[in-house]
Amino acid sequence: MALEHGSLLADVPVNLAEEVFQPLLARPGLKIERIVSNGQASPEGFWYDSADGEWVLVVSGSAALEIEGEAGQHVIRPGDWLHLPAHCRHRVAWTDEAQPTVWLAVHYGGGDS
Template structure:
């Protein structure tokens, strides 16, 4: 039997150098993770290019996500979500340095 856990448990108390990635569930073709950002962004020139799709929601905080095929970054706040297609190059332009940003990411196979 699984013990209930909060998505808001174990958050860093102050800004950290690295984002925190916590795998919450993994099954064939599916991976769910919590990402905690405290002001991080993707390095200059870096783009994610993932073979699987990624549905991502911001639960707390604010961020700007850049998709390569869009002229402007997408602003995300609490409750906002986006589905990123496989191999859609994307990057994190900004996360709020003044508050913790909590993401819920669902990675899924394209098949």
């Protein structure tokens, strides 16, 4: 068995026009990825609506998510996490413009969320 390893904070891209999604581990029903945002937000009127659940942790930077049907924003900073069950419609309101926001996202098969 070969071990795999890395660092979430190594080679963090900065000042890119688009978010970067880097797969770290994929298995049936499970995907773990690093997401790096540099001031990006979801387009106006766009909502994520995934059949899979998602658990996200902010490692550095900051962001705010909006959940459909809820007032206000969920602001998350380093160490904060948020569980988004399957079909929880959400959008990224903003990400830190002063520094990269590094996320750890765990996607898992829907239905058991």
